[in-house]
Amino acid sequence: MESLLQVDKLNVVYDSPKGQVKAVKDVSFTIQKGEIFGLVGESGCGKSTTAFGISRLLRPPARITSGSVKLKGRELTTLTDSEFDGIRWSQLSIILQSAMNNLNPVIKIQDQLIDAILAHKKMTIKEAIKHSEFLLSLVDIQPDRLRSFPHELSGGMRQRVVIAMALALNPDLIIMDEPTTALDVVVQNGIIKKTLDLQKKFGFSILFITHDLPLMLEICDRVGVMYAGELVEVMRREDLLQNARHPYTQGLLRSFPSLQGEKTRLEGIPGHPPNLINPPKGCSFHPRCPHAMALCRVHEPSAIHDRKGIVACHLYGEEGEMSEPLSTAGEIN
Ligand SMILES: Nc1ncnc2c1ncn2[C@@H]1O[C@H](COP(=O)(O)OP(=O)(O)OP(=O)(O)O)[C@@H](O)[C@H]1O
Ligand SMILES: [Mg+2]
Numbered sequence: 001m002e003s004l005l006q007v008d009k010l011n012v013v014y015d016s017p018k019g020q021v022k023a024v025k026d027v028s029f030t031i032q033k034g035e036i037f038g039l040v041g042e043s044g045c046g047k048s049t050t051a052f053g054i055s056r057l058l059r060p061p062a063r064i065t066s067g068s069v070k071l072k073g074r075e076l077t078t079l080t081d082s083e084f085d086g087i088r089w090s091q092l093s094i095i096l097q098s099a100m101n102n103l104n105p106v107i108k109i110q111d112q113l114i115d116a117i118l119a120h121k122k123m124t125i126k127e128a129i130k131h132s133e134f135l136l137s138l139v140d141i142q143p144d145r146l147r148s149f150p151h152e153l154s155g156g157m158r159q160r161v162v163i164a165m166a167l168a169l170n171p172d173l174i175i176m177d178e179p180t181t182a183l184d185v186v187v188q189n190g191i192i193k194k195t196l197d198l199q200k201k202f203g204f205s206i207l208f209i210t211h212d213l214p215l216m217l218e219i220c221d222r223v224g225v226m227y228a229g230e231l232v233e234v235m236r237r238e239d240l241l242q243n244a245r246h247p248y249t250q251g252l253l254r255s256f257p258s259l260q261g262e263k264t265r266l267e268g269i270p271g272h273p274p275n276l277i278n279p280p281k282g283c284s285f286h287p288r289c290p291h292a293m294a295l296c297r298v299h300e301p302s303a304i305h306d307r308k309g310i311v312a313c314h315l316y317g318e319e320g321e322m323s324e325p326l327s328t329a330g331e332i333n
Contacts, residue, residue: 038220
């Protein structure tokens with residue numbers, strides 16, 4: 001498979017009166033052409049900041065301090081806004097949690113779609129309307145809805161319109177940041193199914209963000225787990241359930257009863273994610289980690305990239321193999 005997106009050691013901070021919030025730390029991953037890549041992790045771990053960093057939506061007090069984001073080999077972080085405008089929609093679209101954050105409430109659907117299309121394609125208005133009707137048909141919405149304002153549609157329908165809009169110029173990558181969390185579960189399932197059908201049809205890649213791990217395991221090819229601004233693990237979906245390596249991933253998996261079968265007691269991860277202005281020294285997960293060793297309190301583990309994926313944990317050596325059996329891995333807290 002060909003690499004479509006390459007994120008390399010991306011760092012993003014928010015400057016705040018209390019200090020610098022290190023929201024994304026040395027995050028590196030790739031997304032292949034046609035791949036669905038998921039980012040999961042507790043609230044505040046930096047998923048949206050990563051997505052916004054990739055899609056150039058960060059605004060002060062957020063700023064990228066270092067790192068690289070390449071889409072089809074082209075560096076995005078150094079593009080001017082007008083250079084990036086040429087890529088937005090045609091190569092990369094982003095869908096946010098609430099459809100209302102994606103749509104302008106006072107402009108008719110038709111005008112919003114046509115604006116996006118005409119900004120990039122040489123078409124007559126008539127052709128753009130025809131194309132808009134086609135886009136709505138892809139998400140099972142009648143063409144007469146083009147003349148509606150966003151507030152005249154149901155929440156699910158609005159999010160379908162947003163998906164149609166994201167597809168308007170046949171992009172290579174669609175970033176979806178919690179695209180269905182604001183919707184009820186039946187509508188959510190319909191939208192996810194539609195998205196997967198369209199992905200098969202058009203072959204775009206997806207960066208899918210959610211804190212719903214079971215959903216992620218259903219739809220993503222590979223899953224990246226973030227903790228306190230860092231990407232601590234990446235694995236193929238089929239490996240993650242049985243073979244997750246990072247203790248945080250193992251804890252997350254244990255937090256979802258549906259993944260563990262009915263008999264297993266639901267165990268959350270004790271404690272809270274750290275303050276990102278002053279994260280703990282060493283591994284930022286060590287205060288909550290059942291396997292923490294003396295080393296973990298002092299040295300930050302670096303991410304190992306190997307054939308199984310990525311893991312950033314001192315339990316694993318050079319090859320990503322466990323250094324010692326878990327039960328004897330140094331001091332147990
Ligand atoms: N404007 C801001 N100023 C200071 N800190 C911020 C700001 N926006 C976000 N942060 C901090 O950045 C960190 C990452 O936030 P982000 O929104 O990326 O997390 P997330 O993983 O998307 O969470 P959620 O699941 O709740 O959407 C959080 O600790 C958050 O408090
Ligand atoms: Mg978020």
